[in-house]
Amino acid sequence: MTDTQYIIKTKQLIDSLKNVCANYGLGNDGNEFKIITQVFLYKFLNDKFTYTSKLNNEALAKADDFYEALHAMKEDDFEFLLMANGENELHFKPDYLISYLYQNQNQDNFSKLFDNTLKAISSENVERFSVKSSSGAKDLMFDELSQFISDSTQRDDFCRALINKLFEFSFEDMFGQKYDFFATIFEYLIKDYNTDSGGKYAEYYTPHAVARIMAAIMVNEPVNNVTCYDPSAGSGTLLMNIAHAIGEDKCSIFSEDISQKSSNMLRLNLILNNLSLSIPNIVKTNTILNPQHRDEKFDYIVSNPPFKLDFSDYRKDLDSKINNERFFAGLPNVPKAKKESMAIYLLFIQHIMYSLSAKGKAAIVVPTGFITAQSGIEKKIREAMVSRNMLRGVVSMPSNIFASTGTNVSVLFLDSAHPDDKVILVDASKLGDTVKEGKNQRTVLTPTEEQKIIDAFNLLKTEDDFAVQVSHAEIKDKNYSFSAGQYFDVKIDYIDITADEFREKMGNFESSLNCLFFEASKLDEQILANLKRLYHV
CATH class of the missing domain: 1.20.5 (Single alpha-helices involved in coiled-coils or other helix-helix interfaces)
Structure with missing residues (x-):
């Protein structure tokens, strides 16, 4: 089976799970998201455990019935198998397998067996697979999913329907072929919950083109044993791209996000991308008010922070000695109207600068207005980037690069170990093709255009009306503007x-x-x- 066929089969599985939810009155219900993502996670982990166990135990690989062979193993042999499978693998007992539930689906109170199985998996793997909050509480992998069915008489049938869908298809051969398409699957899995139609569950996520550009510019040489951090991680698009560029076995992932939903989605994303060892580093917290990685300094930081968010309730708590160094440029004022328009991203930028290691690099998505603001906190931050010799460059992206917001964005690139005072400024605003996505229009960059931006940075290419290299002195002369257009030469054509x-x-x-x-x-x-x-x- 080809990778395309696996993608089709996996998407069909996701769609069939959504159909089950719809048939039991949970279509477009807020709990549908939990059911779909958690059941898919259970399926993925079950098949991954089965595949890895067969790989590490010849008897299991040859057995006609994997469940029976696993169930018949001596306790010492089973413990040795778990050790051989490695830290990345979930610990499954024989009775936790989908095949066991499938064979026992006709017993009374099957929904209780189903829920108890998922609860037991969560409990036995709590240390390695739980997302923690700032209070220290741990968010387990699985809820009691049958409880989302209000009619208790339908719960057994609902759980049977889910198990039957899971039993129809296996990921095992996919792991053997080492297909790398889990980013595609993950995006399809959550697409209904990351769009405007998702209502209160909708969240902005960074387009893959922007994420790829950020990663390719930051990781332009081999590195090993480094830390990667996102203080507003969402579902992890930026972190996954930077991890792929570095190598999943060469980095550790750290993240913070105020959203429980996003943190759970990130956990799933880490598991799908073979980064489950970093799950204990995921923290659900208010990064600005209560950062849990305050004492850490990171080698790579990526962020698409919220641009507008009301933080007036805790602004006064930030004005303290402990935060003076972190928020060196100051705190944004609370507007008299539209408190939700508060420029919270300015706090994230300062937090990121504070969190960089001595050799650290960062890439931050900001509103394009930030790079030319003539005064205020924006200018103070830009002055600090220049005076600390941290600014490596800026890319001004095309309008509508984000389908869900019309705000024009730019990406700041910082480097604590920047070797000189040369800064590359790129105006990519004229690139891309406009496509329609639902009710919105979005600008899509071609692979050639992505590479053009990357090369301008990494190869220090300059090009008329596209990329220019400037010095700190030139930036100061332009009132610390980071806009490429202000540095382009004005050319007059002369004719003899x-x-x-x-x-x-x-x-x-x-x-x-x-x-x-x-x-x-x-x-x-x-x-x-x-x-x-x-x-x-």
């Missing part, structure tokens, strides 16, 4: 002509002007005549 050609051109201009003057005179006479007629009426 003879004296006779010049006189001929000037004669033509004079003749044209005389004609225009004559026409204007005639119009003046006509207007005066019309006024006199009106006067005598």
Whole structure:
């Protein structure tokens, strides 16, 4: 089976799970998201455990019935198998398998067996697979999913329907082929919950083109044993791209996000991308008010922070000695109206600068207005980036690069170990093709255009009206503007002509002007005549 066929099969599985939810009255219900993502996660982990166990135990690989062979193993042999499978794998007992539930689906109170199975998996893997909050509480992998069915008489049938869908298809061969398409699957899995139609569950996520550009510019040489951090991680698009660029086995992921839903989605994304060892580093918290990684300094930081968010309730709590170094440029004021328009992203930028290691690099999505603001916190931050020699460059992206917001964005690139005062500024605003996505229009960059932006940075290419290299002194002269357009040369095309050609051109201009003057005179006479007629009426 090809990777395309696996993608089709997996999407069909996701769609069939959604159909089950719809058939039991949970279509477009807020709990549908939990059911779909958690059941899919259970399926993925079940098949991954089965595949890895067969890989590490010849008897299991040859067995006609995997469940029976696993169930018959001696306790010591089973413990050895779990050790051989490695830290990345979930610990499954035989009775936790989908095949066991499938064979026992006709027993009374099957929904209780189903829920208890998922609860037991969560409990036994709590240390390695739970998302923690700032209070220390741990958010388990699975809820009691049958409880989302309000009619208790339908719960057994609902759980049977889910198990039957899971039993129809296996991921095992997919793991053997090492297909790398889980980003595609993950995006399809959550697409209904990351769009405007998702209502209160809708969240902005960074387009893959922007994420790829950020990662390719930041990781332009081999690195090993590094830390990657996103203080507003969402579902993890930026973190996954930076991890892929570095190598999943060469980095550790750290994240913070105020949203429980996003943190759970990120956990799923880490599991799908073979980064489950980093799950204990996911924290559900208010990064600005209560950062849990305050004492850490990171080698790579990526962020698409919220641009507008009301933080007036806790703004006063940020004005303390402990935060003076972190928020060196100050705290945004609370507007008299529209508190939700508070520029919270300015706090995230300062937090990121504070969190960078001595060799750290960062890429931050900001509103394009930030790069040219003439005063205030914005300018103070830009001045600090220049004076600390952290600014590596800026890319101004095309409008509508985000389908869900019309805000024009730019990406700041910082480097704590930047070797000189040269800064590359790129104006990519004219690139891309406009496509329609639902009710919105979105600008899509081609692979060639993505590479053009990446090369401008990494190869220090300059190009008229696209990329320019400037010094700190030039930036200061422009009031610390980071806009490429303000540094482009104004070019005037000169044409060599003879004296006779010049006189001929000037004669033509004079003749044209005389004609225009004559026409204007005639119009003046006509207007005066019309006024006199009106006067005598």
